[in-house]
Amino acid sequence: MKQRPFEARYAAGWQAFAARLDRLERQAAPKNAPRTTPLPVAELPAAYRQLCQQLAIARYRRYSRSLLTRLNQLALRAYQQIYRAPQHRWSAVLRFLTADFPQRVRADAGLFWLCAALFYLPLLAMGLTVYQAPELIYSLLSPESVADLEAMYAPDQASAQRNAADDVAMFGYYIYNNIGLGFRTFAGGVLLGIGAAFMLLLNGVFIGAVSGYLTARGFIETFYTFIAGHGAFELTGIVLAGVAGLKLGWAVAAPGRLSRVESLRQAAASGVRLILGVTALLLLAAFIEAFWSSNRAIPAEIKYAVGGAGWLLVILYLTLAGRRAP
Amino acid sequence: MRIPPGMAATSFGYSSWAWMRRRWLSRLFDPCHAYLKPFPAFPTPMTPAISVPLDTLRRLETPEGIELSLRVAGPVARALAWSMDGLIRYGALWGLLIVLTLLGGGGFGVWLIALFLTEWLYPALFEVYAGGATPGKKALGLKVIHVNGTPVDWPAALIRNLLRAVDFLPVLYGFGLVAMLGNRDFQRLGDLAAGTIVIYRDPPEHASQLPLGPVLPPPFPLSPAEQQLLIDFAERGAALNPDRQAELAELLAGQTGLHGVVGVERLRAYARWLTGDEL
Numbered sequence: 354m355k356q357r358p359f360e361a362r363y364a365a366g367w368q369a370f371a372a373r374l375d376r377l378e379r380q381a382a383p384k385n386a387p388r389t390t391p392l393p394v395a396e397l398p399a400a401y402r403q404l405c406q407q408l409a410i411a412r413y414r415r416y417s418r419s420l421l422t423r424l425n426q427l428a429l430r431a432y433q434q435i436y437r438a439p440q441h442r443w444s445a446v447l448r449f450l451t452a453d454f455p456q457r458v459r460a461d462a463g464l465f466w467l468c469a470a471l472f473y474l475p476l477l478a479m480g481l482t483v484y485q486a487p488e489l490i491y492s493l494l495s496p497e498s499v500a501d502l503e504a505m506y507a508p509d510q511a512s513a514q515r516n517a518a519d520d521v522a523m524f525g526y527y528i529y530n531n532i533g534l535g536f537r538t539f540a541g542g543v544l545l546g547i548g549a550a551f552m553l554l555l556n557g558v559f560i561g562a563v564s565g566y567l568t569a570r571g572f573i574e575t576f577y578t579f580i581a582g583h584g585a586f587e588l589t590g591i592v593l594a595g596v597a598g599l600k601l602g603w604a605v606a607a608p609g610r611l612s613r614v615e616s617l618r619q620a621a622a623s624g625v626r627l628i629l630g631v632t633a634l635l636l637l638a639a640f641i642e643a644f645w646s647s648n649r650a651i652p653a654e655i656k657y658a659v660g661g662a663g664w665l666l667v668i669l670y671l672t673l674a675g676r677r678a679p
Numbered sequence: 680m681r682i683p684p685g686m687a688a689t690s691f692g693y694s695s696w697a698w699m700r701r702r703w704l705s706r707l708f709d710p711c712h713a714y715l716k717p718f719p720a721f722p723t724p725m726t727p728a729i730s731v732p733l734d735t736l737r738r739l740e741t742p743e744g745i746e747l748s749l750r751v752a753g754p755v756a757r758a759l760a761w762s763m764d765g766l767i768r769y770g771a772l773w774g775l776l777i778v779l780t781l782l783g784g785g786g787f788g789v790w791l792i793a794l795f796l797t798e799w800l801y802p803a804l805f806e807v808y809a810g811g812a813t814p815g816k817k818a819l820g821l822k823v824i825h826v827n828g829t830p831v832d833w834p835a836a837l838i839r840n841l842l843r844a845v846d847f848l849p850v851l852y853g854f855g856l857v858a859m860l861g862n863r864d865f866q867r868l869g870d871l872a873a874g875t876i877v878i879y880r881d882p883p884e885h886a887s888q889l890p891l892g893p894v895l896p897p898p899f900p901l902s903p904a905e906q907q908l909l910i911d912f913a914e915r916g917a918a919l920n921p922d923r924q925a926e927l928a929e930l931l932a933g934q935t936g937l938h939g940v941v942g943v944e945r946l947r948a949y950a951r952w953l954t955g956d957e958l
Contacts, residue, residue: 355955356910378810405743415907417914417954422882429739429747433824436742438832518784525791536799540844543868548845601872614871621838621872628841 356416363407367427370400374430401431452675454630457623459671461596464603468595471550472588475557476564483565490566493559502563506572506579524643531587532635535594539601539628543617546602553595578653581660582646585667586638590631597627634667737864737876739828749828750879751864752821754856757877761852763815768797802843803836812880822880826864835873842869889913894956895948899934906953913950916943 377397408424458465483489490499534552541548567576604620605613645651645659735751775793779786805813811822811831823831823839831839846855846867855867864876901909916924921940928935928942935945 355953357955357957402743405741405745409745415903417907417910419914425747426882428741428745429749429828432739432741432747432828433830436827436829438829441833516784518788521785521788522791523788525788525795529791529795533795533799536841537844540842543842543845543872617872618874621842622834625834625838625841628837 354414356411356414356420359411359414359416360420366400367404367424370404370431371427373397373400374427374434377434378430397431398435401428401435404428404431449626449629450633453626454633455671455674457627458593458596458630461600461627464596464599465592468549468553468592468599471553471595472557472592475554476561479558479561480565480568483562484569487566487569490562493562499566502567503570503572506567506575508572508575520643520647523647524639527639527642528636531590531639532632535590535631535635536628538591538594539597539624539631542595542598542601542624543605544602545606546599549595549598549602552598553591556591574653575649578649578651578656579646581656582663583638583641584660585663586634586641589667589671590634590638593627593631593634597624597631600624600627735865737878741828747828749824749876750882752819752877752879753865754859756819756821756879757816757865758852760813760815760819760821763818764802764813765815767814768801772797799840803833803840806831806836806840807833816877820880821877823875823877826874826876831873831875835875838873839869839875842867842872845869889947889951889954889956890916891956892944892951893948894951895945896952897949901953909946910950910953913947916947 377394404424405428408421408428411421411424494502534556538549538552541552564576564580567573600620601617601624604616608616611619641663646656735753737749737751738746739749740746772790772794776790779790782789802813805816806823809817811824816822823836825831825835843855846852846858846869848854852867855869858868858871859865862871864870866876870876897909912927919927921943924943925939928946929938931946932938932942935942937945
């Protein structure tokens with residue numbers, strides 16, 4: 354059969370098929386088109402297989418390039434409608450947070466301890482050093498930043514309450530800054546883990562230096578009551594972002610029996626799920642930091658108790674959640 | 680009959696580049712061979728056209744046992760799409776900033792959250808919910824899909840957009856560009872990790888119909904591949920200027936015995952006969 358008779362025989366079918374795809378594609382987009390008739394889903398696979406067969410015949414007979422391109426495009430669009438990942442439901446989010454995420458953290462326990470060491474050891478070392486020699490803080494921070502720090506935590510400033518608007522502003526800032534840092538740590542991991550390790554060390558060094566300095570200055574109550582509330586969630590979030598990043602780096606550096614790209618792809622698929630959990634942790638931390646930690650009206654004992662409860666909660670969550678089969 | 684290599688290579692831009700590159704490489708690495716013998720002919724008669732490794736076509740085998748082809752988008756189109764998205768994003772943020780500063784400190788907090796969302800999640804949101812394309816990509820006719828051809832899902836969209844932070848290093852997508860030039864599908868690091876590619880949504884424009892005219896059977900036998908070349912040449916008439924058409928038809932002047940516009944018309948007549956057009 355020559356090309357024109359072939360086209361004439363099937364043209365109507367192709368047109369109907371294209372119209373059907375148009376409808377499906379419009380439905381996939383988040384527009385609420387009126388749905389009077391049911392979507393043509395049921396008969397799509399059969400029509401698609403027919404089209405595939407016609408395309409194969411057209412190729413075999415070397416019909417013109419324009420016809421082949423047109424049929425290829427139709428088949429591709431149908432392929433994308435038929436083969437797609439299942440849509441996630443909200444229950445999946447709940448399951449992720451209650452079981453999947455802690456399970457994934459436990460599966461990477463080794464990396465978790467490595468990242469904890471990369472973060473807490475410099476933190477402790479820097480904290481002790483700066484506590485002994487407070488002037489070392491100037492090797493990290495500019496004098497203006499140090500003055501800002503002091504102004505924030507000086508006990509005589511305790512009466513200067515932040516108002517609600519400032520709390521919201523700080524909430525926005527913590528989200529932008531802290532979660533952004535978590536994402537960067539994850540992304541930096543792809544450079545053989547160097548980026549992620551660097552971010553962990555850097556965070557450890559800075560947090561340690563600031564803590565050591567403020568402790569040495571004697572701003573103990575104002576500083577520690579501030580960080581007590583959100584510390585558990587934020588510090589754990591930072592470490593876990595490091596885990597997600599180092600997973601990528603390790604996959605690239607030591608892919609085992611997979612190709613490097615395939616290994617990276619698998620590590621990224623599980624790393625991004627860790628990062629989702631990290632986002633939840635850091636979001637919680639930002640909320641507490643903005644609306645609870647900053648409130649100096651709350652007695653110190655309660656803040657320490659809440660802080661301790663936070664640590665207990667995080668530890669129990671990461672060690673126990675999702676152990677029983679649902 | 681054998682269509683001369685010059686015609687095949689020059690009249691169909693999509694595949695000539697791969698052939699030229701091969702020719703050039705053979706000259707580079709095997710000078711004696713290249714200068715003593717004529718260059719190998721364009722390999723259409725031997726292999727089906729669709730299986731020749733073409734420029735930026737990626738082939739995708741579906742469970743139905745057919746290969747679909749995708750056109751992968753290169754760095755320039757993607758950079759343009761990114762710039763357009765940048766304008767949209769930062770324009771919107773700027774407008775939002777003006778509105779929200781009227782609300783004071785709290786408004787600034789909301790703006791920072793908006794900044795966070797646009798910086799990290801704007802592309803992922805559009806890629807998942809708007810058919811694989813941010814507004815910039817849509818304007819340039821691009822689209823993100825998985826390497827297996829399926830629409831991009833949340834994990835993949837997040838991975839490729841979080842890893843943007845590394846692709847952007849050290850300046851203006853330096854790492855991303857190096858990675859893109861290092862693999863045949865122009866994947867930046869984020870694409871490699873997420874298993875995604877960026878393709879052109881629509882096929883290139885083809886002049887699809889031959890103008891009506893005389894129909895003549897070709898007086899010489901043509902292999903199927905040669906028939907296809909001839910039909911493609913005739914259909915592309917609208918995209919080539921008359922001189923170029925005549926120049927290409929001249930390559931077959933030995934067979935047709937006709938020159939210039941008459942030669943072109945004769946080849947079209949053969950093409951009409953081959954496709955089954957009626958007068």
